[in-house]
Amino acid sequence: MMDENVLYKLSSDIEFSKFSEKEYLLYNQKLHTYTKISQKYYDLLGLADGKRTLIAIREEFQERHNILLSDNQIVALFNRLKKQGVFGYDDSVKQRVKIPNYIKFGFIFLKSNMVSKIVPFLSFLLRKKIYIPLMIFGIIVFCLNLYSNYYQYRELNIVKIFPYFVVLIFVSIIFHELGHATAAHYYKAKHGGIGFGFYLYFLPVFFADVTDIWRLERWKRIIVNSAGVYFEVIFCLILSIIGFFTKNHVLQILGLVISGKALYNLLPFLRADGYWILSDLFNKPNLNFHSFNNLKIMVTSLLKGVRLKFDKVDYFIGFYGLFNISLIGFFFYYQIVLNGKSIIYFPKTIQGILTSLADNQSSMSFRELTKCVSILVFYIIFIKIFTELAKKAFKSIRKK
Numbered sequence: 111m112m113d114e115n116v117l118y119k120l121s122s123d124i125e126f127s128k129f130s131e132k133e134y135l136l137y138n139q140k141l142h143t144y145t146k147i148s149q150k151y152y153d154l155l156g157l158a159d160g161k162r163t164l165i166a167i168r169e170e171f172q173e174r175h176n177i178l179l180s181d182n183q184i185v186a187l188f189n190r191l192k193k194q195g196v197f198g199y200d201d202s203v204k205q206r207v208k209i210p211n212y213i214k215f216g217f218i219f220l221k222s223n224m225v226s227k228i229v230p231f232l233s234f235l236l237r238k239k240i241y242i243p244l245m246i247f248g249i250i251v252f253c254l255n256l257y258s259n260y261y262q263y264r265e266l267n268i269v270k271i272f273p274y275f276v277v278l279i280f281v282s283i284i285f286h287e288l289g290h291a292t293a294a295h296y297y298k299a300k301h302g303g304i305g306f307g308f309y310l311y312f313l314p315v316f317f318a319d320v321t322d323i324w325r326l327e328r329w330k331r332i333i334v335n336s337a338g339v340y341f342e343v344i345f346c347l348i349l350s351i352i353g354f355f356t357k358n359h360v361l362q363i364l365g366l367v368i369s370g371k372a373l374y375n376l377l378p379f380l381r382a383d384g385y386w387i388l389s390d391l392f393n394k395p396n397l398n399f400h401s402f403n404n405l406k407i408m409v410t411s412l413l414k415g416v417r418l419k420f421d422k423v424d425y426f427i428g429f430y431g432l433f434n435i436s437l438i439g440f441f442f443y444y445q446i447v448l449n450g451k452s453i454i455y456f457p458k459t460i461q462g463i464l465t466s467l468a469d470n471q472s473s474m475s476f477r478e479l480t481k482c483v484s485i486l487v488f489y490i491i492f493i494k495i496f497t498e499l500a501k502k503a504f505k506s507i508r509k510k
C-alpha cells in the first residue's frame with residue numbers, strides 16, 4: 111500500500127560511502143545499521159529531498175535516467191529502507207494541506223471540520239437497504255426522463271436559463287464531493303476538505319480529499335470512489351421528481367443534463383472517478399503508468415517475437431492503455447479531419463457567443479454547448495501535449 115501524499119526525506123543520520131564500483135553503503139549513525147545499495151538506487155535516493163512523493167520520485171528518476179520502475183518495486187524498496195531508518199524520524203513528513211498532486215493552483219474552500227459536521231447526516235444513504243433501491247429507482251427515473259424529454263433537451267435554449275443552470279450544477283458538484291466524503295466517513299476512513307483546482311493546468315475540477323481510503327479494502331474503495339456519482343443520481347432524482355410534479359420541463363431537463371455530467375465522471379480516463387474505480391478494481395494506484403507500460407511491453411514482445419509472461423490482468427491493463435490511445439486518436443481525427451473548420455474558427459465563435467450573451471439575445475442548445483466543450487477539450491489536450499514536448503526538448507537542450 112502506498113500513501114500518495116507522503117513526502118520522502120533522507121534521515122540526517124544517514125552517511126553515504128562508496129562501497130564498490132557500482133555500490134554504495136548507507137550508514138545510520140544513530141541506529142548503527144548498514145545498508146548496501148546499487149548505483150541505481152543511490153541515484154534514486156538522491157531524489158528523496160523532502161519535496162517529492164513516491165510517485166514524483168519514480169517519475170523524475172524515469173525522466174533523468176530512463177529507467178522504468180514499477181509501483182510495486184518502488185514501494186517494496188522504500189518499505190525495506192524505511193525499516194533500516196534511511197528516512198527522517200517518523201520516516202516521512204506529511205503534507206499539511208491535502209491537495210492531490212495532479213491538481214494545480216488548488217485550494218480547500220470547505221474545511222474538513224465543516225465537512226465532518228455535514229457527513230454524519232448523509233451517511234444513512236450508504237446503507238445497503240437504501241443504496242441499492244435508490245440507485246435502481248434513480249436509473250429508472252433517468253430513463254423515463256430521457257425518453258420523454260429527449261427532443262426538448264436537445265433544443266432547449268440554455269442562455270435563458272443560464273444562471274439557474276450554473277447554480278444547480280454548482281450545488282450538484284458540492285453534493286457529489288460530499289458523497290465521496292460521506293462514504294469515507296461511513297467506512298471509518300478519514301476525509302479532508304472539499305476544494306477546487308485545475309487539472310492539466312486548464313481543466314477546472316472540484317475534489318474531496320479521501321486519500322485515507324488507501325487503507326480500506328478494495329470493494330470499500332470502489333464504493334467511496336463511486337459515491338460521488340451515486341449522490342448526483344440522488345440529486346437528479348430529486349430534481350426530476352420536483353420537475354414532474356410541478357410540470358416544470360426545465361427542471362426535468364436540468365436533471366438530465368446533470369445526470370449526463372455524472373455519467374461523464376464514470377469514464378475511466380483522465381482523473382475522473384471511473385479512473386479511480388478501475389484502478390481500485392485492478393489494485394493499481396498508478397493505473398495510467400501501468401497501462402502504457404504494459405502496452406509498450408506487449409508491442410515490443412510482438413515485434414521481437416518474444417513470449418510474454420503476462421497474466422490476464424496484465425493484458426487487460428495493456429489493452430486499456432491501447433483503448434485510451436485509440437480514443438485520443440479517434441478524438442483528434444474527429445476534431446481535425448471531420449470538424450477542422452470549427453477548430454480554426456473557434457475563437458471567433460466564442461467571441462460571437464460572448465457578444466450576443468452581453469446583448470442578451472443569443473440562443474444556444476445543449477447540443478451546441480457540447481460541441482463547444484469538446485473543441486475546448488481538444489485545445490486543452492493539444493496544448494498539454496505541446497507543452498510536454500517543449501519541456502522535454504528544453505531539458506535535452508539543457509543537458510547538452
Ligand SMILES: [Zn+2]
Nearest residue numbers: 286338339383
Ligand atoms: Zn468524484
